[in-house]
Amino acid sequence: MASIDERYEELTAELKQIALLNSCSSVLGWDEQTYMPPGGAEHRANQLALLAGMSHERATSPRLGEMLDALQDEEELGGPDSERAANVREARRSYERATKLPRRLVEEQSRARTLGQQAWVAARRRKDFAAFQEWLEKIVALKQEEAEAVGYGDGVRYDALLDDYEPGATTAEVKEVFGPFRDELVKLVAAIAASDVNPNIDLFSRRYPIESQREFGRKAAEAIGFDFSSGRLDEAAHPFCSSFGPGDCRLTTRYDEYHFPGAFFGTLHEAGHGIYEQGLPKEAYGTALGHSASLGIHESQSRMWENFVGRSRPFWNHFYSKAQTAFPEALGEVPLDEFFAAVNDVRPSWIRVEADEVTYNLHIMLRFELEQPLISGDLKPADVPGAWNETFHRYFDMTPPDDALGCLQDIHWSAGLIGYFPTYALGNLYAAQFFEQAAADLGDLDAMFEKGEFQPLKEWLNRNIHERGLQYRANRLVEVVTGKPLSADPLLRHLHGKFDSLYRL
Amino acid sequence: MASIDERYEELTAELKQIALLNSCSSVLGWDEQTYMPPGGAEHRANQLALLAGMSHERATSPRLGEMLDALQDEEELGGPDSERAANVREARRSYERATKLPRRLVEEQSRARTLGQQAWVAARRRKDFAAFQEWLEKIVALKQEEAEAVGYGDGVRYDALLDDYEPGATTAEVKEVFGPFRDELVKLVAAIAASDVNPNIDLFSRRYPIESQREFGRKAAEAIGFDFSSGRLDEAAHPFCSSFGPGDCRLTTRYDEYHFPGAFFGTLHEAGHGIYEQGLPKEAYGTALGHSASLGIHESQSRMWENFVGRSRPFWNHFYSKAQTAFPEALGEVPLDEFFAAVNDVRPSWIRVEADEVTYNLHIMLRFELEQPLISGDLKPADVPGAWNETFHRYFDMTPPDDALGCLQDIHWSAGLIGYFPTYALGNLYAAQFFEQAAADLGDLDAMFEKGEFQPLKEWLNRNIHERGLQYRANRLVEVVTGKPLSADPLLRHLHGKFDSLYRL
Incomplete structure (x- = not known):
């Protein structure tokens, strides 16, 4: 031998x-x-x-x-x-x-x-x-x-499908974290809905010239650490990040002249995926050590840059004057407070992909709760619309007017992607727990972001997550990096920390 | 069985x-x-x-x-x-x-x-x-x-290499056509050099905004028949045409804000290659019937649209007012006669890829004449610079000042492409013979081009050349399409027809 x-x-x-x-x-x-x-x-x-x-x-x-x-x-x-x-x-x-x-x-x-x-x-x-x-x-x-x-x-039986996207994760573990988190979220969403704060989201439907959006988004992606000498940003109808291998990672986004947040936060999101891919060890290409840990961990990277950084006050303290220069017509007269509130608008809506940082998670819970009985056989496909609408009402206190705004909205099930949805919410949870740990290790992240310094966070992610590839599976990686098992507490702290004051709860 | x-x-x-x-x-x-x-x-x-x-x-x-x-x-x-x-x-x-x-x-x-x-x-x-x-x-x-x-x-021995690019062609056949053609070309070039006509080529170094070049070139490629629903035009440092297969053919070009002809005629040239690829029988993909006949035949298609059509007077009778609208600063005050003469400027120059419609062929002859003894062993590589300069002087009555402007200018030999050069001149010869036949079959092509009607020629090429794929090898295809074996007479007629009057010979 x-x-x-x-x-x-x-x-x-x-x-x-x-x-x-x-x-x-x-x-x-x-x-x-x-x-x-x-x-x-x-x-x-x-x-x-x-x-x-x-x-x-x-x-x-x-x-x-x-x-x-x-x-x-x-x-x-x-x-x-x-x-x-x-x-x-x-x-x-x-x-x-x-x-x-x-x-x-x-x-x-x-x-x-x-x-x-x-x-x-x-x-x-x-x-x-x-x-x-x-x-x-x-x-x-x-x-x-x-x-x-x-x-x-x-x-x-659902374990076998979940495992395809989140290696090593089990339904029981996920339920244990999702359950209490969901109950807290429902309360938070209801409190925000009852608040008399109403961000002016109309300012996002003003005219944002596409060429300026392109430049502004590219600069932001570069600022947070996406390396354009080893990557690109192009346009696609359904935005994605695709890594071809060491040294070549492609981001895409979609521009709408009369809607600012879509392309901008989409670009930060995809750049977060891209920074992960660019941070994987090149010499381990083709093996697990050169591969991302899971879809959930991947999503934690995109969500961290999109929401924890990109929708934070210090981020906009740094970037807002640049945004006003890039879009003088739309934003020239808009105070930062008004803009920042609009960026963090929270409200129940039908469509997952348009949902905000808070309600998004509930959209995922709903799908996770339907997929399990679908796969076990306890829920008949014929009964999906009813179950969807009933659960949706329980979470958001409103009922979808039709199935296009309900159980027919996502491509996933028709594409055979069952067991995939939970990774989106897991990503938010991982992101929060990593972000808390990064702040504990690095000190005042807010002060860094205000000065446009994103490199310390990026390098922390490189060292603690990216360079490890798939050496550890997701739940173990969380423990190795943060010293604790996955918990919803960090994300709840993050959400309350931001939204309690924004909505005067 | x-x-x-x-x-x-x-x-x-x-x-x-x-x-x-x-x-x-x-x-x-x-x-x-x-x-x-x-x-x-x-x-x-x-x-x-x-x-x-x-x-x-x-x-x-x-x-x-x-x-x-x-x-x-x-x-x-x-x-x-x-x-x-x-x-x-x-x-x-x-x-x-x-x-x-x-x-x-x-x-x-x-x-x-x-x-x-x-x-x-x-x-x-x-x-x-x-x-x-x-x-x-x-x-x-x-x-x-x-x-x-x-x-x-x-x-x-050279036959074995030539055959790789021009299946079925032999050195003897090519020499028989090239020989008398070369002698006539040398005379024509000398006559033009002695003429007192001096086209104003400086007008091409004015400012031609790249966005306008892009749009103008794309419209011209579309007008001559390149199908953009099954193809694209992008930018590359070294322009090329690459067909991915049925329904997807990519052209590239290179823009210089202070040089008009490069990108424009380059686009027509690559579009000519692309129209050939788009005209191959889709159902025969993968077999000879779905494949171009040879590099020479391919070049005949690009040269025909670039030179026989794109540098013709009727083409510019149709397109010049559009060019003036696209480039008002550079061309607004330039009469068509002056522009047309500049488009057809002929003068000896060191570099093949910058050569005009007439001298280009002599650049090829020179390489063909050196490659044969190189491969037979009669010319030592060490003696290439001397042989190059001597031949160049014989054709153009001038001697390259250094090897960068002489035998080191092309990438081909370093890339192992020996036997490839003749296909460029063969392409010009095939183009002329096909073009004469098309005119005989279709009637007054000039009148069509003046009206911007390029479809009859394109469809004639589709029927007679493209749809046949590699059913016939190049020399046989010429006979099938034109009823005669390959001859230099049509190209000489074309060149004298245009340049005798332009240069008042």
């Missing part, structure tokens, strides 16, 4: 090739969303299908299985806490998950996604849940089958 | 997959030249190397060889002139060429290209041929070895 070094090298070389191949798909996917002319759609689908097939073949090859089998002994790798053991463990997890799914199931899911999304688009347009119901049934059944194939402990 | 239909289907399916894989590299290559941030260079090189390796493996696989072996009988395929036979023939040609090259040679060439280009860049900057000489020796030796591996008839 080859030496441990040789066996380990062979594995990582193969993992890098697979990552490299997948990163080619990322380039094609980015181009599809940013620059591809409409006529290229069919050929692009063919290209992506070919690359996906080749990647799947390589990621599930018996040869890779043999390489993993030859690296079973964690002691030989340097002990269970070693970087090598972490890389092998995560590679095995991916391999097992991929090989446990029968080819027929993968193909059926792919077909159901394509057709289900088409049905969803039409159903949402016609506000007609019935037209989507049979696809939701099909997709839920296939996800149940996937969960059974992958396996799960404790009799909670 | 499977039926002929099944065997043929199996081959074309595999060819399409190989083409699809190569087209992924095209997307990555385009992005590299247009949008990639500098930090992405190393990762991009890794991605492209991976794709190139996978593509090479597939294009030289024994399995593909077996598929081709099972399709040897041209009668069974529908006779030697059938589309199927053409597809199989060209696939076999590519396969044989690829499999004849030993892996060691391919790798050595790749390394020599990379290092040779670096040496060339430095040598050109320092005007120091000696610093490049050893790389030229290495590259020439490897190309000689490649020619020997591929094989050739008639004892002309």
